[in-house]
Amino acid sequence: MTTPAPEDRKDSMAESAGEQAAAAADAKRGPSVATREKRAGLMNPSGETPYLVVEDLTVKFPTADGVVSAVNGLSYSVPLGRTLSIVGESGSGKSVSSMAVMGLHDRKRTQITGSIRLGGDELIGLSENDLMKVRGDAVAMVFQDPQSSLHPLYTIGNQISEAYRVHHKVSKDVAKKRALEMLDLVGIPNPIRRFGQYPHEFSGGMRQRAMIAMGLVNDPKLIIADEPTTALDVTVQAQILDLLNNLQKEFGSAIVLITHDLGVVAEMADDVLVMYAGRCVEYGTAEDVLANPRMPYTWGLLESIPTVSAASEKLRPIKGLPPSLLNLPSGCSFNPRCPYKDRVKGERCTTDLPDLLPVDGAGAHTSRCHLHDKASIYETEVLPRLS
Ligand SMILES: Nc1ncnc2c1ncn2[C@@H]1O[C@H](COP(=O)(O)OP(=O)(O)OP(=O)(O)O)[C@@H](O)[C@H]1O
Ligand code: SF4
Ligand SMILES: [Mg+2]
Numbered sequence: 001m002t003t004p005a006p007e008d009r010k011d012s013m014a015e016s017a018g019e020q021a022a023a024a025a026d027a028k029r030g031p032s033v034a035t036r037e038k039r040a041g042l043m044n045p046s047g048e049t050p051y052l053v054v055e056d057l058t059v060k061f062p063t064a065d066g067v068v069s070a071v072n073g074l075s076y077s078v079p080l081g082r083t084l085s086i087v088g089e090s091g092s093g094k095s096v097s098s099m100a101v102m103g104l105h106d107r108k109r110t111q112i113t114g115s116i117r118l119g120g121d122e123l124i125g126l127s128e129n130d131l132m133k134v135r136g137d138a139v140a141m142v143f144q145d146p147q148s149s150l151h152p153l154y155t156i157g158n159q160i161s162e163a164y165r166v167h168h169k170v171s172k173d174v175a176k177k178r179a180l181e182m183l184d185l186v187g188i189p190n191p192i193r194r195f196g197q198y199p200h201e202f203s204g205g206m207r208q209r210a211m212i213a214m215g216l217v218n219d220p221k222l223i224i225a226d227e228p229t230t231a232l233d234v235t236v237q238a239q240i241l242d243l244l245n246n247l248q249k250e251f252g253s254a255i256v257l258i259t260h261d262l263g264v265v266a267e268m269a270d271d272v273l274v275m276y277a278g279r280c281v282e283y284g285t286a287e288d289v290l291a292n293p294r295m296p297y298t299w300g301l302l303e304s305i306p307t308v309s310a311a312s313e314k315l316r317p318i319k320g321l322p323p324s325l326l327n328l329p330s331g332c333s334f335n336p337r338c339p340y341k342d343r344v345k346g347e348r349c350t351t352d353l354p355d356l357l358p359v360d361g362a363g364a365h366t367s368r369c370h371l372h373d374k375a376s377i378y379e380t381e382v383l384p385r386l387s
Pocket of ligand 3 (some may be wrong): 094095098226
């Protein structure tokens with residue numbers, strides 16, 4: 001061990017005196033906005049211990065045109081047995097953030113910072129081999145298009161058994177038995193016959209079930225479902241959602257469900273995270289976010305849902321397009337499209353990025369907006385338009 005030189009000691013004493021003074025000042029002021037924001041993002045809205053914790057996740061793609069900031073400071077958490085829905089328009093960063101959790105980005109072309117913890121273990125920085133073990137073992141991903149995950153030249157049964165054998169040292173017969181059980185569990189009739197068939201011999205709904213069977217064959221604790229029902233007709237969609245719900249009850253998995261369909265959110269989600277231009281703009285329990293939304297972008301999403309009762313002329317799609325992620329607008333990213341920005345004093349909407357702060361000054365429902373009277377605007381102006 002070396003003893004520090006007197007000057008070094010002096011510097012470090014001065015530094016620690018400085019740190020102490022700063023800490024004392026912080027203690028007097030209370031937690032900084034950044035700390036409160038971080039805490040709000042991490043706290044699960046349910047108050048339960050989370051299994052997946054995403055903290056301050058940033059994903060950037062350097063391209064010939066500049067750096068695409070696809071995900072910016074995203075934090076959320078999901079406990080076992082709960083479903084978090086991530087919603088937002090196309091290009092808001094839903095898939096990119098979830099692919100980061102799966103470690104599916106090309107490392108050479110992607111800059112990822114922040115923390116992704118699964119059952120307490122950090123995933124960022126793991127080697128490709130270690131990540132492969134996590135994928136398919138603790139985590140499974142179900143995509144919108146099963147064709148992209150199912151190999152056209154191998155039978156369905158073969159693909160499910162092999163997915164099992166990658167993570168378990170078992171004979172082909174044992175793996176086959178397991179695959180047949182999974183086909184049965186996901187509601188595929190006549191599993192023995194279906195085991196030997198190829199993906200093109202399955203209908204769209206059956207292929208989606210087969211992909212879910214393949215994803216769940218290793219009892220993952222976390223399922224990431226990225227628009228799992230978008231390509232399916234309404235009846236099959238409802239069946240697949242029911243299946244996910246039942247499997248969650250049986251296995252107690254945490255689910256991250258990515259969708260742009262707020263009807264699906266209302267049906268499935270315990271918690272909801274609304275993303276806009278790579279950032280979380282509202283986060284809370286489904287009850288809070290759907291019944292008391294506090295961000296104009298969330299209001300816009302709700303107003304743009306087609307409902308059976310609403311006359312079509314009442315539908316109000318959000319005007320304009322999401323911004324380019326190569327060049328985000330200054331201030332609130334939603335400001336070029338926001339019908340309420342003139343209600344905020346001065347130029348704050350175009351100069352200051354709003355922090356993600358608790359809606360009622362406390363609690364786990366957070367939103368990112370400078371408006372002061374969000375509750376009254378929602379109740380007196382937005383809600384009547386929704387009914
Ligand atoms: N490899 C990449 N290189 C550059 N930009 C990318 C790359 N992958 C994704 N992006 C950009 O990141 C942004 C977020 O994409 P993402 O796929 O997460 O959107 P999304 O919210 O899932 O949209 P959708 O609802 O259409 O699936 C998009 O603008 C997309 O073009
Ligand atoms: S901060 Fe301003 S621009 Fe952004 S959502 Fe709120 S009112 Fe609209
Ligand atoms: Mg997507």
